[in-house]
Amino acid sequence: MKLKSVTLKTFTTLHTWVGLAAGLALFVAFYAGAITVFHHELRHWQAAGAADAPRGTLADMQRLLDAVLERHPAAREHVGMMFPGDEAPQPIAYWQDAQGAWLFATPANLDGSPQLPQAGLSELINELHYALGIPVAGIYVMGIVSLLYGLALISGVVIHLPQLAKDLFALRPGRNLKRYWQDAHNVIGVLSLPFHAMFAVTGALLCLMFLLMTALNPLIFDGKLMAALPAAMDTYPLREKAPAEAPLGTLAHWRGRAIAAAKAQGLADFEPAYLKLRLAGNASSEIEITGASPRSFAPLGAVALDASTGDVLRIQLPGARDANHATLGALYALHFGEYGNAVVRWLYFLLGLGGAFLFYSGNLLWIETRRKRRQEPQARGALVLARLTVGVCLGLCVAISAAFVAAPSGGERWTCFASWAACIAWAAWRRPIRAAQELLWLAAVLSAFVPVAHGIASGWWLWRSAAAGQGALLGVDLVALAMAATFGALAHATARRARDGDRHSVWAG
Amino acid sequence: MWGRALAGLVPGFFVSAGLIGLIGWSLPGPWQSALVGSIAGFFPLWTFVIAASFAFADARRAWLCWSVLAFASFAALALLRATALVA
Numbered sequence: 014m015k016l017k018s019v020t021l022k023t024f025t026t027l028h029t030w031v032g033l034a035a036g037l038a039l040f041v042a043f044y045a046g047a048i049t050v051f052h053h054e055l056r057h058w059q060a061a062g063a064a065d066a067p068r069g070t071l072a073d074m075q076r077l078l079d080a081v082l083e084r085h086p087a088a089r090e091h092v093g094m095m096f097p098g099d100e101a102p103q104p105i106a107y108w109q110d111a112q113g114a115w116l117f118a119t120p121a122n123l124d125g126s127p128q129l130p131q132a133g134l135s136e137l138i139n140e141l142h143y144a145l146g147i148p149v150a151g152i153y154v155m156g157i158v159s160l161l162y163g164l165a166l167i168s169g170v171v172i173h174l175p176q177l178a179k180d181l182f183a184l185r186p187g188r189n190l191k192r193y194w195q196d197a198h199n200v201i202g203v204l205s206l207p208f209h210a211m212f213a214v215t216g217a218l219l220c221l222m223f224l225l226m227t228a229l230n231p232l233i234f235d236g237k238l239m240a241a242l243p244a245a246m247d248t249y250p251l252r253e254k255a256p257a258e259a260p261l262g263t264l265a266h267w268r269g270r271a272i273a274a275a276k277a278q279g280l281a282d283f284e285p286a287y288l289k290l291r292l293a294g295n296a297s298s299e300i301e302i303t304g305a306s307p308r309s310f311a312p313l314g315a316v317a318l319d320a321s322t323g324d325v326l327r328i329q330l331p332g333a334r335d336a337n338h339a340t341l342g343a344l345y346a347l348h349f350g351e352y353g354n355a356v357v358r359w360l361y362f363l364l365g366l367g368g369a370f371l372f373y374s375g376n377l378l379w380i381e382t383r384r385k386r387r388q389e390p391q392a393r394g395a396l397v398l399a400r401l402t403v404g405v406c407l408g409l410c411v412a413i414s415a416a417f418v419a420a421p422s423g424g425e426r427w428t429c430f431a432s433w434a435a436c437i438a439w440a441a442w443r444r445p446i447r448a449a450q451e452l453l454w455l456a457a458v459l460s461a462f463v464p465v466a467h468g469i470a471s472g473w474w475l476w477r478s479a480a481a482g483q484g485a486l487l488g489v490d491l492v493a494l495a496m497a498a499t500f501g502a503l504a505h506a507t508a509r510r511a512r513d514g515d516r517h518s519v520w521a522g
Numbered sequence: 523m524w525g526r527a528l529a530g531l532v533p534g535f536f537v538s539a540g541l542i543g544l545i546g547w548s549l550p551g552p553w554q555s556a557l558v559g560s561i562a563g564f565f566p567l568w569t570f571v572i573a574a575s576f577a578f579a580d581a582r583r584a585w586l587c588w589s590v591l592a593f594a595s596f597a598a599l600a601l602l603r604a605t606a607l608v609a
Contacts, residue, residue, distance in 0.1 A: 027523070244554065341558045
């Protein structure tokens with residue numbers, strides 16, 4: 014395909030600048046996001062010793078619900094619960110207190126605490142993923158970053174269009190290293206384009222949905238958008254509070270009714286995962302039970318019941334849901350990789366790491382394009398970007414591995430941010446190529462230490478997890494070792510660059 | 523660059539909102555039943571509009587074109603609703 018040279022030039026400039034503006038944040042989002050794919054396994058891994066403990070039962074969950082409703086009047090208005098299962102072995106209840114702050118209760122802690130129990134590590138990495146770990150404002154920053162990312166994808170495809178077909182599978186190693194990196198950047202960008210386009214759309218939506226709805230409401234929805242939302246997004250009908258009271262049904266009864274309702278829709282293996290209960294004790298009380306039906310696209314669906322009588326009020330299940338719930342379910346499933354089996358999650362993990370490489374290589378290409386070939390002092394901008402790329406990207410790899418090492422004994426949060434800040438400072442001070450090597454070695458050592466720290470803290474050493482068939486524990490440890498080997502190989506390659514590479518570069522040793 | 527970027531951001535926003543409104547209201551059934559899809563369609567459309575702004579020869583044309591299109595889409599939506607062709 015032919016494009017006018019002026020168009021190509023404009024879109025190249027656009028691609029360069031949106032890439033620079035968003036690249037570092039996108040690296041964080043993809044590296045942390047790739048790990049977040051396995052958040053269930055991470056919780057399991059961090060809950061040291063929980064693998065030994067028996068899994069909570071429905072009776073435990075009933076006792077938790079009764080106690081929470083009795084102790085916390087705010088929970089009677091609205092309470093959510095997680096069924097004991099793969100994600101959390103014990104049931105959890107959560108509600109908002111009178112000030113609007115979330116509280117989480119377990120059978121061991123009926124008063125509730127502001128922290129989701131035993132989820133420190135997976136929550137931390139999830140926060141890095143969607144908000145760079147920045148409270149409140151971070152999610153909006155990431156929303157804007159997602160929009161820039163969408164622009165980078167479109168402009169990237171436009172500038173690559175003329176050679177798209179010819180160079181699709183080209184990966185040319187050889188003397189021209191820039192060509193090689195450019196090929197790698199292009200091939201990963203083009204082959205994973207559908208994956209990236211989906212994240213640009215769903216990422217922006219998840220971060221900016223409420224801002225967008227506030228803006229669109231008066232423009233095209235006559236100010237009636239907010240009133241239409243519950244019907245579009247919830248399953249229970251949000252009935253008005255009745256003047257009369259009515260006793261609540263039991264969890265076992267609700268669970269049975271929900272499974273039966275799903276079975277009537279042809280979903281034989283609907284497995285309740287969490288529930289929402291509102292107006293407990295009132296005659297209008299209602300409950301929404303959400304669960305997964307494996308082997309369906311967008312597997313999460315919900316059954317809403319009258320919480321006193323157990324009558325089915327509404328259903329939104331795979332194969333029997335309206336356009337809004339089907340769209341919402343598809344967007345969620347696509348973004349979170351919650352469909353299909355483990356192969357899909359591993360694919361998301363690998364494509365996520367590939368995405369991180371895309372942004373890292375983009376920055377390196379920017380520096381290389383502006384390299385001064387006949388003098389050793391390089392442009393200030395290139396040096397600053399080299400320092401930032403090393404400090405932020407490789408520093409994040411160090412910080413996340415450090416958080417994994419700290420996690421089995423708690424303290425992962427401050428470990429992560431302190432080590433990340435130290436890495437950025439280190440990269441600002443050292444020659445970029447030295448800092449890159451040192452941070453990569455540090456990441457390798459810390460990653461290799463992850464299974465050791467976990468073994469010491471929990472007694473679940475690699476071989477014991479393997480012998481007991483604890484796939485999640487074994488998987489996290491093995492991936493940590495694989496990452497250690499990868500970081501080591503990258504450090505080795507970086508050392509070779511420092512030794513043999515061109516001296517006219519910010520990467521000179 | 524900045525002039526065209528702003529054309530995509532400001533009048534481009536209203537173009538996208540107007541077109542999403544037209545689609546949402548024109549689909550079968552009330553707009554409420556395609557609410558999530560309409561909202562989900564906004565960002566990809568807006569991103570394309572912003573990117574397309576850079577295909578204009580200069581900022582003035584981009585502003586002019588998007589402003590006219592935004593006005594036209596909102597006018598069309600108002601007309602459709604006034605004649606009760608959509609609900």
